[in-house]
Amino acid sequence: xxxxxxxxxxxxxxxxxxNENSDSTRMLGELADDCxxxxxxxxxxxxxxxxxFFVTGEYCGFAFLTDGTLIEILPRTEGGTAEGRRKxxxxxxxxxxxxxxxSAVDGDMNFMEYFISVFAEETIRIIxxxxxxxxxxxxxxxxxxxGTIMFSENIRRNxxxxxxxxVRHDVFTPDRxxxxxIKAAAAMLVKLTANPRSxxxxxxxxxxLDEVRMPYDIAAEFGKxxxxxxxKKYSTTLSICRMLFDRNEGTxxxxxxxxxxxxYRMCTQPQVRKKRVKVVRRKRI
Numbered sequence: 001x002x003x004x005x006x007x008x009x010x011x012x013x014x015x016x017x018x019n020e021n022s023d024s025t026r027m028l029g030e031l032a033d034d035c036x037x038x039x040x041x042x043x044x045x046x047x048x049x050x051x052x053f054f055v056t057g058e059y060c061g062f063a064f065l066t067d068g069t070l071i072e073i074l075p076r077t078e079g080g081t082a083e084g085r086r087k088x089x090x091x092x093x094x095x096x097x098x099x100x101x102x103s104a105v106d107g108d109m110n111f112m113e114y115f116i117s118v119f120a121e122e123t124i125r126i127i128x129x130x131x132x133x134x135x136x137x138x139x140x141x142x143x144x145x146x147g148t149i150m151f152s153e154n155i156r157r158n159x160x161x162x163x164x165x166x167v168r169h170d171v172f173t174p175d176r177x178x179x180x181x182i183k184a185a186a187a188m189l190v191k192l193t194a195n196p197r198s199x200x201x202x203x204x205x206x207x208x209l210d211e212v213r214m215p216y217d218i219a220a221e222f223g224k225x226x227x228x229x230x231x232k233k234y235s236t237t238l239s240i241c242r243m244l245f246d247r248n249e250g251t252x253x254x255x256x257x258x259x260x261x262x263x264y265r266m267c268t269q270p271q272v273r274k275k276r277v278k279v280v281r282r283k284r285i
Contacts, residue, residue, distance in 0.1 A: 001194045003068035005110065009076040009084065010266060014043065014054040027065045027257040028054050034255040035059075042073065042253065042263040060088050061263035062112040063253065064192055072110050075266045082107065089114050091264050095251075096239035098122065109195070115240075115262060116193045120201035122237045123182055127208050132230060134176045139168045173211060177224035178234050180215040185241045187214070192260055218245045 008014055014028065032043045032054065041057035056073050063071045074084035086102055088111050093100035098118050105114060139150065141157060147167045154166040183206065190202040215221045222245075225231070225238065243251045243262060253261035 001068070001192070002064060002070035002112075005070045005072065007072045007074065007081060007110070008056055009074055010056055010058055010060050011076065012056050014056060014071070016051065016053045023067060024069065027067060027069070028071075030255050030257045031063055031065070031071075031253070031261075034253055034258070038253070040250075040253075040263065040265070042261075043071075058265055059263035060084075060091075060266045061251070061261070062110070062115070063261040063263075064112065064259045066257050066259055070110065070112060072112065073263070074111070085111055085114075088264070088266070091266065092118065095264070096243070097236045112260075112262075113193060113195045113198065116189045116198045116202075117195060119185065119189060119237060119240045120198045120205070122240070123186065123205050124201050126182075126233055126237060127205065129233060131174050131179055131209075132176060132234075133172050133174045135170045136173050136175065137168060138171050139166070141166050174209065175212045177215075177221045178231060178238065179209055179212045181218060181221050181225070181241045181245070182234075182237060183209045183212050184215050184218055185244055188244065188260065222246060 006014065015024070028043060029045065032045045035042045035044060035057075040059055042059035042061070043063075044055055044057060046053055046055050060073045060075050062073070065071070074081060075087045077083040077087060086105050089105050090100045090102075092098070092111075092115060096118070104117075109117070139153075140146075141164050143164055145165055145167060147170065150166050150168055157166050158164045186202045186205045186209070190199060190206065193199050193202070222242065225234075242249050244260070245252065251262050251264060253263060
């Protein structure tokens, strides 16, 4: 849950580099370095007249830092913060295939909370309609025969315990790739939200998916997802999960000081630099 919220427009100054805010300076500097590394200027360090400051670029979205600071970057519009936030929310919906409803964007709801609420609502919709399950092979030491007896393993394990039989059998389980990815995303986002409804829906999701394992390799799990008529209802939710976990999507940012970040390139016009400024690398503090 965030403890500090900074809301700025694209191509605007976030703050100056000073000794008084060394922790914030360090984390913003690491975010700026990560942006330089991936070639996306969401946040950068600029210098003018010997003074260094942080400025946003043409990427809009949010970054949740480890110190509890939430940075929200909105498109610059004539309608101000409210219109910019609605425009950013509409951009998210167009990317993930969610039907955008302007009335759903609460005046006090920042973009990160809207992002989480879309995921939570879509996930609960899937759960109410019935999550998909699949047959999976499982080997167990049981007291009754189910499936095929594994004779060599049964002798090794049950030479003394004759009341048990080691077998291999198929079980119908919700533990499949799509549900594992959703569980990983829900476990991540429930720690970030301050919205009571989103928190409730995400906890309900985690409770319902209790039988589903947490994935070890999320990138590999995406490769196991099958696009069929039955999995169509997962489309929006998995699109959001790809934004969170799939680096090929190009929207997620990561770093030592970043818990979660999403940035989208928006069509904005530079408003900050009227003088020529020099982009500089952050100096370690």
